[in-house]
Amino acid sequence: MNRRQFLATAALSGLASACGSSASGAASDPAAFRTELRVPPLLQPKVDKDGTRRFALTMQRGRTELLPGKPVETWGFNGPHLGPTIRAARGDRIRMTVTNRLDEASTVHWHGMRLPAKMDGGPHQTIEPGATWSPHWTIDQPATTSWYHPHPHGETAEHVYRGLAGMFIVGDRTEAELPGTYGIDDVPLILQDKRFAENGSPTGDPLKGTFGILGDHILVNGTHAPFLNVRTERVRFRILNGSNARMYHLSFADRRAFHIVGNDAGLLPAPIQVDQVSLTPGERVEVLVTFTAGEQVLLRTLSGADDIDEGDFDIMKIVAARRLTASPRPPARLAGPAPIVAPPNAKVRRFRLNGHDAINGKEMDMSRIDEVVPAGAIEIWEIENTVYAHNFHIHEVAFQVLAVNGEKPPAYASGHKDTVYVPPKSTVRLAVQFGRFTDPATPYMYHCHILRHEDSGMMGQFVIVEPGTENEVPRTINAHHM
Incomplete structure (x- = not known):
């Protein structure tokens, strides 16, 4: 097609009725999770x-x-x-x-x-x-x-x-001190929400409405209502929000504590103990979860205050074997990358998210260079959101979130990242570290990672150039000859 x-x-196609994703429906029964996680x-x-x-x-x-x-x-x-x-x-x-x-x-x-x-x-x-x-x-x-x-x-x-x-x-x-056997104690979880027609086809228009599609079923690695058998005392889950628009507030049904060891762009300086973690589209988090032999527990997401996190959903059942292989305790320290510290004279760039289709009043133009950045720079970027929920992703870079509306971010969100949630009518301040690959004719992107917004024009372009040549770079390119 x-x-x-x-x-x-x-x-x-008519929409299928919810069949086991809502925490208020059948999936609240652990027996509803019958398909082994792929x-x-x-x-x-x-x-x-x-x-x-x-x-x-x-x-x-x-x-x-x-x-x-x-x-x-x-x-x-x-x-x-x-x-x-x-x-x-x-x-x-x-x-x-x-x-x-x-x-x-x-x-x-x-x-x-x-x-x-x-x-x-x-x-x-x-x-x-x-x-x-x-x-x-x-x-x-x-x-x-x-x-x-x-x-x-x-x-x-x-x-x-x-x-x-x-x-x-x-x-x-x-x-070296973290679990690393793929598929055993180091497990990827790609979270995506869907709506389904009666025949089981994903349905809905990804470009319709304020946010596009917010599904009423949650898939993990493409598996509906999955269970995962674990055989080790601790498991490292690498969790990706691969949804088009949905925000997840992840926790376990028994509200157990777990440790966050890394997010988008690297490990944290030390594990952070939490009982919930939030992810917008494109964000990732690495967590260490401890299990007891013979137990079962549900991973779930809870609704919040924004339009992209509506609905409570049970996502996956985890079943611990009757005997678990012992795992080392979470290390006291992690070898995360060094903090990103902007110099006192750092350049400040400001970006205003307007509606769902513009940044600083401009829709995306493939032939326009919006920003020119010297290689190796550390800059301050301020992202102002004037309306409903957005997030912000910058290609190539690593950044640290300095403040959200003047307040420090949660400790687990203080490491290196490349995607950040920008709540409605708020301003997020970032310290952005750029790489050293220079190319005045080929741009990188920055954009909202709610995909309906990205496709509608909430995206801009920047190039990285040799320091001192910023004013020599043309602000237009031939978009068809990259």
């Missing part, structure tokens, strides 16, 4: 003689049972839905081959990766149907949980909603 057929089918496979690279690790991804159509017994058309990487987990280490030379087997153009953005603009996978790096894109870079950033997803201008919401997303894990030796 093309976009018009997809939306027509969605409009004609853990995305690790993508195995081919290693060249020079040590370059080659990963191959194919964007393709397929059929998936998002609801049990109802196979429907979906999109995925290397399979019918979602994509494999890519795992690499700091210092690795990486080459991707991304082949588009869809019948429309797309892109693949490496969300959270610090790399040259031409390799970033934003809307300028289009992959036409039948074509292959081969970005390459050397990983030089701290251990982190990042992800990959499409980023075509005006079509990102639809492409992600159909199923194109996957985890990208960067490791380094600073993680």
